[in-house]
Amino acid sequence: MGYGPGVNLEKVVFGFFVLLAATLNFGYFYGDIRDPEVHSVYELYLAVVVNVVATILKFGDRTQMGAIYLATSLVASLQLIAAAAVYIYATEVSTMGLDAHAISSVVSLCGGALLANVVSVILLVIETSSFRHR
Numbered sequence: 380m381g382y383g384p385g386v387n388l389e390k391v392v393f394g395f396f397v398l399l400a401a402t403l404n405f406g407y408f409y410g411d412i413r414d415p416e417v418h419s420v421y422e423l424y425l426a427v428v429v430n431v432v433a434t435i436l437k438f439g440d441r442t443q444m445g446a447i448y449l450a451t452s453l454v455a456s457l458q459l460i461a462a463a464a465v466y467i468y469a470t471e472v473s474t475m476g477l478d479a480h481a482i483s484s485v486v487s488l489c490g491g492a493l494l495a496n497v498v499s500v501i502l503l504v505i506e507t508s509s510f511r512h513r
Contacts, residue, residue, distance in 0.1 A: 408490055412482070412486045413479040418486060433452050434453060448502060451499045454492070466481075468481075469485075
């Protein structure tokens with residue numbers, strides 16, 4: 380089953396990972412910033428993995444738009460990796476555990492990643508809407 384003439388499977392996969400990265404990031408971010416019960420660690424780790432995959436997919440695009448995609452994806456991935464590191468530190472090293480301060484730091488870092496992911500989605504929409512069939 381095809382998607383019709385002119386549909387680029389590479390762009391579909393790319394768009395899928397950009398949107399999945401943003402939605403997973405939002406899913407983790409949403410909720411009371413001080414309540415660890417509403418922020419699933421599995422969702423955080425999945426957001427990290429999907430963002431890293433999205434970053435890898437952005438390598439190789441040598442256009443100006445590709446460079447901006449890569450920059451936004453690198454920012455999101457770095458912030459999510461930092462959030463995961465804070466989470467791991469709080470739960471495995473710190474004597475304080477995952478208290479309100481620690482989870483607030485994790486969620487704040489995820490908020491920065493979410494902003495970068497929103498920029499990626501906006502760029503994707505702009506690029507898609509400016510595409511013209513020939």
